[in-house]
Amino acid sequence: MTSELISLRRPEMIRSGAWKDNIITDFLDKAVDGQPNKTAIISYRVAEEDSHRLSFLELDQHVTRMAAGLAGMGVNKGDVVSCQLPNGWQMTALHLACIRIGAILNPLMHIFREHELRFMLRHAQSKVLVVPKMFRAFNHQAMAEGLRKDLPDLEHLLVIGGEGLQSFEDQLLNRAWEKETDITALFAERRIHADDIIQILFTSGTTGEPKGVMHTSNTLFSNIFPYAERLHLNSEDIVFMGSPMAHQTGFLYGLMMPVYLGATVVLQDLWQPDFARQVIAREKPTYTMASTPFLSDLVEQAASHPQDLESLRIFVAAGAPIPSALVEKALNTTRFKVASAWGMTENGAVTLTHPEDPPSRAIESDGVPLPFMEVKVVDLDGNACPANTEGNLLVRGASLFVGYHKRPELYEVDADGWFGTGDLARIDEQGYIRITGRTKDVVIRGGENIPIMEIENLLYKHPDINTVALVGFPDKRLGERVCAYITLNEGAASMTLDDIKAYLAEQQVSKSYFPEYLVISDDLPRTPSGKLQKFKLREQAKTIRLDQ
Template identity: 65%
Template sequence: MNITATVPSERRASMIESGAWNDKVITDYLDHAVSSRPDAPALIAYRVQQNVRRMFSYAELDHIVRRMAAGLAALGVDKGDIVSCQLPNWWEMTALHLACVRIGAVLNPLMPIFREHELRFMLGYAQSRVLVVPQTFRGFDYAAMVDGLRPELPALEHVLVIDSDDESRSFQRVLLDRAWEEETDTQALFADRKPHGDDVVQLLYTSGTTGEPKGVLHSSNTLFSNIRPYAERLHLGSDDIMFMASPLAHQTGFLYGLMMPIYLKSASVLQDVWDPAFAVKVAKAERPTFTMASTPFLADLIEIAPQHPEELSSLRVFVSAGAPIPGALVERAAAAIRAKIVSAWGMTENGAVTMTRPEDEPERAINSDGVAVPHMEVRVVDETGEDVPRGAEGNLLVRGASLFIGYLKRPDLYNVDDDGWFPTGDLARMDADGYIRITGRTKDVVIRGGENVPVVEIENLLYKHPAISAVALVGCPDERLGERLCAYVTLHEGHPSLSLQDVVSFLTEQRLTRNYLPEYLEVLPALPRTPSGKIQKFKLREQAKGICLPAAKPA
């Protein structure tokens, strides 16, 4: 399937006039880096389990990207085609995105935690032409999983497997061992295929209230209009070193671990498995100055930091997002590491929209999720769409340059109003200085460890369980992960009991990813409902606060 999206002429004119959009694509910035800093480190990737380090200069990265791009084109990948990848934070993912942009293809990153249930829908819905996976990662055989799915994916023409012994589908043998760039006029190919700033370059699935993932479409203009002010607010430049252990298949890792370093002509350091002790080793060797991750990463790092003050001394900025940062954690971080803790809020649809400033007092990171970055606006409104008084809770709306350009095949869900405002589904308060605080969500999503859990989809699976007559999933507060998933169920007559292990085993049989499994179960005689029969989840969320205790075992 060839992806295209139309940007309204009024929006484009406004964004160009304001300077928010400049029509540059990531390969423009790569070319600038290669011409000005060819020998400078561009990408350093660590595989934790193998204890392997791989480094590329900008010239080396450019060479391998050109070969990969020519190879993908030779495999039949056309402009606008979708190339999916289910990869950890390996160097191949950065190179693959750059190669796709060289030939105008669209990269579709998929989280490594996904299994058959998620991939069947995502790959089929996108009609992906190419899929790149590891042979194995963390003990799981991805190649075998994809082999089992291929009969259901007629559009999938090529599966390339990293570390495979099968030469016919080995990523190395197919794309890298052959000098594809010598078999074609790459200058003409890349010139002909170069995407416009408004062309789709990224398809990233997010979870919502519809019961199935939504495919978020971004252009180079929307992505870079977020990266540039983000880097400016944090005072990042070419001498900074970006450390990224957050998944590149998540918007956080993609924007600020893959794209931003190339924009800045700086170095990106990737770690594929989160291990705080290994991160300390990486920090000692590479001297990173910036990282961004969800709260659990920060909690784990500051737990180990007191034993390693010098190893972590280079870290200047730690941006935490995905869930509000507990105040106690910020205080502990201030005592354990020298980095400034910056709080942020954003979405797959926008990137980071609000951030505190490094110059702000520490209390800002504790008590707020920041103020809007340049070229973005936020409003807090009531049910009629009118602004609420400062300090009052309301629905959070977003407008601006980094707002995405649509959902794949679902124009009906792109509910941006005539003035450009997008309803986030979050509840928030705004103070007198424009700083917001996320207070809850109107949409039915639980955020665990910075990852959205598709609640409706899992509920639909649980309704298939022979013992369950009704189910509601809610999040319960957790200091480390932000939220954990709690299942409230009622049982059919004749089924007197149900255990958490029963639920986990059932969902595992459905091939649901481990990160989406409930961690608490409550069996009730009845679920609270409205007169019309709708489950009152706000009552269950209140009840869940009493069962999800701080002593819960970390994942």
């Protein structure tokens, strides 16, 4: 079905110039030919307080060896290679190596634990999994080894910093794989088409299970090209990426876009504002993109160290509305322009303000569509809403994904190509959109989607819980946090927030999905038919203040 969807879209996408049939290794080859000694990646590790630099030539050499190694280990065209890695040069090289041999990369957030990974790795039928040995004092190698019995398709576990047959370095970097095969023939035989699937990225939804969003080179680059053009980015820019590259933001604009531009990228593996300030002062990046909390942190840093951030020209904020006070503070303490964007895993950034726009645009809107993308707001009957009227937000265009992995029934795109985003929005007379809410039952905490239904389903299994409803409540820094409204079974002892967290930890759920506030009630608001009225709970939750 995926190939049929692509073939239906292809004639118009080619005619419009949106799909140019480029693949990322074409741009790597161009950089190696034109500027082999230019720094491609500067990879910082916060805990170790170190960095690693690679030129485009060195990056290409690593990619060639890794690609030949993966092929030598039995990775075939169309196989899925998963990685649960923090930002680092290894992830960029791994993606490029996969492209060389026609494999599909499946990036996984480093915060995921057994509960999430077991489903995702089985669903993707991952053949290889690459993890760090330790990250943030957590043993990823031990977790991955514990999962292997549940993953019949997983043939290889490679550990960065590991030993023996599981050592990423020993298996892929220290062996001269490229001398054991005809590289030219291998790469020619495995060369992909720009309409082949190259990425599966899981996103949380309202169905209770993550969905594997599938993208091609054409869908991803049709976003990157106009995005870079709108921001006037080129090979002279230096990209700073502290957002996780296992998110679409980091993947598109921290992994793929620098290779396309032939620009240097500075990666930071763990967000730490003071460390980031020092890195920016040292490496002089000109552009970054992250969620609003990152912007808030850097503006705070600039208040006491304004000279350290002078190189930054533009900060693109997404994931939550930008408070006007934050933009005003940025104007007074920094030199960079704050831009606002909206997008999703299924599309990348769809709307983006112009750098030339007045500051108020970043405060009051989430931008206008990029070239080759369209948005519209409709009422419940599907009719277009008048300007400045709230309705359901639909999107269509070149960077729209090409389906959910092994779940074609969930690809709800109508006959005219419109995809329902699950967001509520309004559009003004100039075409600028403002996200006003969500129809989907998802909370976004610091740019991270919290899979509400999935966590609720787990909590319903607790023997003392009768009813549970998770809703978001506003937070100045993170945008939203999670409140759990609960009723208890008759005879059950009282329950605390720590009890809830301990129970979810036993279920091997990521800590980032834990509720941060608990309300125990005798009853929760319902409709006459018995359905929970979450909108009432959301209104109640607006009064929550964690600092009280």
